[in-house]
Structures are given as structure tokens and as C-alpha cells.
Amino acid sequence: SAAGQxxxxxxxxxxxxxxxxxxxxxxxxxxxxxxxxxxxxxxWTVSTNFISTNSRPTQTRGWCGxxxxxxxxxSRRPRASGVRCSMLDEAIxxxxxxxxxxxxxxxxxxxxxxxxxxxxxxDLGLRLGGSILGFLYLLSPPNVMNGLLDRLFLKAIxxxxxxxxxxxxxxxxxxxxxxxxxxxxAYEAFTTSEGRKKLKGRRDEEGRVVIKRCLDDDQAxxxxxxxxxxxxxxxxxxxxxxxxxQRRAGDVMGPGRLLVWNFEGSRTLESYMMEPxxxxxxxxxxxxxxxxxxxxxxKTPKFGGKARSEETEKxxxxxxxxxxxxxxxxxxxxxxxxxxxxxxxxxxxxxxxTAEGAPLRLIDLGACVDLRNGFNFDPEKGxxxxxxxxxxQYIMPQDVPKPPKGVLxxxxxxxxxxxxxxxxxxxxxxxxxxxxxxxxxxxxxxNIKVVSTQLKDVEYxxxxxxxxxxxxxxxxxxxxCNFAGWDLVCQLVRSxxxxxxxxxxxxxxxxxxxxxxxxxxxxxxxxxxxxxxxRK
Numbered sequence: 001s002a003a004g005q006x007x008x009x010x011x012x013x014x015x016x017x018x019x020x021x022x023x024x025x026x027x028x029x030x031x032x033x034x035x036x037x038x039x040x041x042x043x044w045t046v047s048t049n050f051i052s053t054n055s056r057p058t059q060t061r062g063w064c065g066x067x068x069x070x071x072x073x074x075s076r077r078p079r080a081s082g083v084r085c086s087m088l089d090e091a092i093x094x095x096x097x098x099x100x101x102x103x104x105x106x107x108x109x110x111x112x113x114x115x116x117x118x119x120x121x122x123d124l125g126l127r128l129g130g131s132i133l134g135f136l137y138l139l140s141p142p143n144v145m146n147g148l149l150d151r152l153f154l155k156a157i158x159x160x161x162x163x164x165x166x167x168x169x170x171x172x173x174x175x176x177x178x179x180x181x182x183x184x185x186a187y188e189a190f191t192t193s194e195g196r197k198k199l200k201g202r203r204d205e206e207g208r209v210v211i212k213r214c215l216d217d218d219q220a221x222x223x224x225x226x227x228x229x230x231x232x233x234x235x236x237x238x239x240x241x242x243x244x245x246q247r248r249a250g251d252v253m254g255p256g257r258l259l260v261w262n263f264e265g266s267r268t269l270e271s272y273m274m275e276p277x278x279x280x281x282x283x284x285x286x287x288x289x290x291x292x293x294x295x296x297x298x299k300t301p302k303f304g305g306k307a308r309s310e311e312t313e314k315x316x317x318x319x320x321x322x323x324x325x326x327x328x329x330x331x332x333x334x335x336x337x338x339x340x341x342x343x344x345x346x347x348x349x350x351x352x353x354t355a356e357g358a359p360l361r362l363i364d365l366g367a368c369v370d371l372r373n374g375f376n377f378d379p380e381k382g383x384x385x386x387x388x389x390x391x392x393q394y395i396m397p398q399d400v401p402k403p404p405k406g407v408l409x410x411x412x413x414x415x416x417x418x419x420x421x422x423x424x425x426x427x428x429x430x431x432x433x434x435x436x437x438x439x440x441x442x443x444x445x446x447n448i449k450v451v452s453t454q455l456k457d458v459e460y461x462x463x464x465x466x467x468x469x470x471x472x473x474x475x476x477x478x479x480x481c482n483f484a485g486w487d488l489v490c491q492l493v494r495s496x497x498x499x500x501x502x503x504x505x506x507x508x509x510x511x512x513x514x515x516x517x518x519x520x521x522x523x524x525x526x527x528x529x530x531x532x533x534x535r536k
Contacts, residue, residue, distance in 0.1 A: 142338025431492025
């Protein structure tokens with residue numbers, strides 16, 4: 001509008017480039033700067049003073065002076081003084097990066113602001129650099145920007161769309177008991193005609209659901225909170241589909257004792273691992289997403305007996321790889337959102353019997369902590385399974401204070417995450433799981449408990465553990481491709497260093513050569529700090 005009234009050059013005049021050989025990047029940057037300046041004039045009322053360069057209007061830290069007048073040529077009086085013009089300042093500071101845009105920005109700056117001296121240019125550069133660093137800080141894990149979006153909008157939208165489940169929605173007919181833990185009992189159930197209306201297209205043919213009755217309401221609050229949190233991430237494929245909870249009497253949205261999930265499977269990874277045919281008994285479900293033929297026989301040779309064929313060993317490794325990669329991807333999804341699971345183990349990994357989503361689902365979120373706001377986090381308390389827990393036993397040192405309430409905790413979460421690396425707590429458990437799956441002698445739950453004690457004796461040096469206690473064990477599935485699997489175990493099952501790192505994150509582990517195709521997994525340099533054996 002200002003250009004149309006003669007106050008500013010037209011867009012076509014501003015976009016004329018003197019040198020026809022200017023690069024395309026300069027043209028694009030000129031367009032971006034032009035758009036940003038028009039955005040600034042529409043978003044902020046910029047007050048200026050058209051006077052000579054020898055007399056400057058009073059300005060303080062990027063705020064326009066009081067004697068400035070509005071750029072608009074209408075009869076309205078100028079708006080109140082002290083209007084921010086930092087967007088224009090930042091556009092001017094970028095003019096040196098695009099010679100094609102310099103003419104336009106010089107004209108605009110002469111009309112809107114007096115020339116900048118050297119001190120103000122340095123100040124603008126510092127402010128721009130600080131803005132970029134602040135923006136990167138907000139996007140670093142656990143992503144403050146997404147946290148604000150979730151806090152302000154997504155949480156309320158999700159709450160309004162969730163159905164309230166009650167006893168009238170569940171049939172008295174009870175199916176199999178699916179799991180029993182410290183905080184409650186989970187079992188198969190069937191919905192009534194009213195309950196089936198709440199399945200919203202996710203219904204099983206028999207209207208089956210999984211329900212859990214928590215032993216206390218506080219634990220129901222915690223588990224419902226994290227299931228809703230995961231649902232709002234938009235990556236439900238790696239977790240059980242949460243349908244809703246029973247509200248407490250008199251509460252608007254508070255969950256009660258009854259929690260409801262879509263029925264997606266009845267067995268966990270632990271139950272499959274107890275069978276002698278593991279891991280081939282999961283090949284059809286994990287790799288091909290179909291039920292195995294009940295008449296099909298799986299024969300896995302025992303250590304010391306007839307050697308596996310090359311093809312059989314390769315199939316077993318592929319199944320174990322897929323399970324480990326699926327688990328790490330689910331954890332990465334949680335960690336990117338600032339959530340630590342704290343109870344990763346085969347009993348908490350559901351093998352899906354449906355064609356939708358990932359073949360395995362991470363379940364039992366009642367022990368999770370949300371480090372964006374400190375929910376369910378107490379520095380002096382920890383929930384863990386000693387068979388799979390790392391040596392530190394706590395996700396952060398006990399002298400770490402409780403996070404502040406509200407938005408302050410969210411703003412401080414990236415610093416806390418980078419300093420303490422709480423996500424490494426979960427990846428240790430994945431390393432123990434990988435050992436348990438790949439070494440036949442450890443697939444028994446009792447044996448893996450012995451391993452945790454043995455690792456403590458060797459100060460969690462897994463290479464020393466292998467040399468002392470593993471002489472009678474079968475490591476062939478980990479030693480393939482120049483010990484790729486064993487190297488990953490060495491990177492996960494270890495103590496933290498003085499910087500609370502020294503152990504792979506979920507993202508680091510997914511990038512490891514173990515997950516490459518077998519023809520490539522033995523290629524490349526070994527990660528720094530590895531004590532991998534070298535095949536002779």
C-alpha cells in the first residue's frame with residue numbers, strides 16, 4: 001500500500017538487478033528479504049524521522065524514537081512511540097550477504113532509519129547471533145517448541161476427542177490374563193454394544209480390547225498421562241493404541257481405575273524368547289507380518305550340537321536386528337519428546353498380531369518420566385528392573401533439584417537433557433536385551449539375572465565379562481560380519497564417563513553398522529573406544 005502511494009519504490013523496481021549474471025541464490029535471498037520487510041511493516045508500526053544524517057532521532061536498544069512519524073500516508077495520527085523495529089534491523093544486517101538486495105535495503109533504510117554506525121552494527125550482529133542460538137536451543141531435545149505447542153493446543157484438543165470408558169462399555173465376559181505387574185492387572189476383555197461405538201474404526205472382529213485395572217488412582221493418572229502423551233506425538237505405530245480411561249467421579253477429565261487399549265496382540269517378546277525355537281518363531285510376524293503356520297517346525301541347534309547352517313544363522317540375525325531396531329526407534333520417539341521409559345525389557349514389548357503399525361510395541365508406560373515438565377520425576381526415587389537397569393540406577397544424579405513448575409521447567413529442559421543425558425538409561429537396557437536375544441544361554445530369565453551380578457563384578461566391562469564368564473556361551477549371532485553385533489553391545493552395555501555419556505543414544509545405535517545389510521555391516525571403521533575382537 002505504501003508503494004502504491006509513492007512512499008516506497010514499487011516491487012518491480014526493487015527486484016530489478018543491475019548485473020544480469022547475479023546468482024539465483026542472491027535473487028532468492030532478495031525475495032526473502034523483501035518479504036520480511038513487508039511482513040515487518042504489516043506486523044509492526046515503524047516510527048521514523050526523515051531528517052538529515054547529522055541529526056539522529058533518539059533510539060534505545062532498537063526502539064524507534066518518539067519524534068518518528070508513521071510510514072503510512074493516510075490522515076491517521078502516528079501510533080504510540082517505542083514500537084519495536086528489530087525485524088527491519090535484522091533485514092538490514094543481512095544486506096551484505098546478498099549484493100542483489102543491497103540497493104533495495106539501502107533505499108529502504110535511508111527512508112526508515114538513519115545510517116548505522118559501527119557500534120550499532122556490532123550490536124545487531126550480536127542480537128542476530130543470539131536469536132539464532134536461542135532458536136536452535138528451543139529446537140534441541142526435548143524440543144521446547146513442540147512442548148509449547150502440546151501444552152497450549154494439542155493437549156486440549158486430545159482431551160476433547162477422547163471417550164470416557166466405564167463399566168457399561170465392557171462386557172462381563174473376561175478373556176485371557178495378559179500381564180500382571182506391580183501396579184495392576186491387564187487382561188483381554190470384550191466391549192458391549194455401547195463400547196463398540198467408541199472403537200472408531202479400530203475394532204477387532206469380536207470387539208476385543210485390553211483393559212487394565214490399576215491398584216491405585218495415582219498410578220492410573222500416571223499411566224494415562226503418558227499414553228495420552230504418546231498418542232499426541234502422532235507416532236502411535238510403535239506403542240499400544242490407547243483408547244481412553246474411566247473418569248473419576250466428579251472429575252472432568254481425570255482418569256480412574258480402568259484403562260483401555262485396542263487389542264493388538266496377546267504375547268510379549270519375553271514369552272517368545274522362552275521357546276526353544278526363538279528367534280525363528282517370530283520370523284513370520286516380525287519380518288513378513290503374518291501368523292506362522294502352526295504345523296511349521298522350527299529347529300534351532302543348541303550350542304555344542306550340530307552347527308547351524310549359514311542360511312539359518314542369517315535368518316536368525318535378521319529377526320534379532322529387526323526387534324532391536326524396532327525397540328530403539330520407539331525409544332528415540334520417546335526421547336525426542338523428553339520422555340524416558342525406565343523399564344525397557346522383553347516383558348514390556350508386545351508382539352503385534354495386526355498388519356497395521358510396527359511389528360513390536362513398547363508398552364507399560366507407568367514408570368516413565370517426562371523431563372519437559374518433571375512429571376513423575378523424583379531425584380531420590382527410581383523405578384527399575386535390576387536385571388536390565390544400568391549401573392547408575394537413576395536417570396540423573398540424586399543431587400539434581402526437582403524441576404520448577406510450569407513453563408520454566410520446559411524452557412530449562414534442553415540444558416538439563418544435554419548436561420545429564422537421561423536417555424542413556426534406556427539404551428543400556430536395550431544392550432542387555434540384545435545379549436539375551438543373541439546368546440541362547442541367556443534367554444532364560446533366571447540366567448539374565450546372574451549376568452547383571454557378573455557385570456557388576458567386572459565393573460560393567462562387557463568385554464571382560466565375555467572373557468571371564470562367556471567361554472561356554474554361543475556368541476556366533478553377535479560375531480557375524482566382523483563382530484558387528486558384539487561391537488554394538490560393547491557400546492550400549494557400559495558405564496557412563498565423567499560427562500555422563502560414553503554410551504550410545506538410541507539415535508547413535510540406529511546408525512551403527514550392525515543394522516546395515518550383511519554385505520555392508522563389516523565395512524567401515526570401528527567406532528572410537530570400542531574393544532571389539534578382530535576376526536583372525
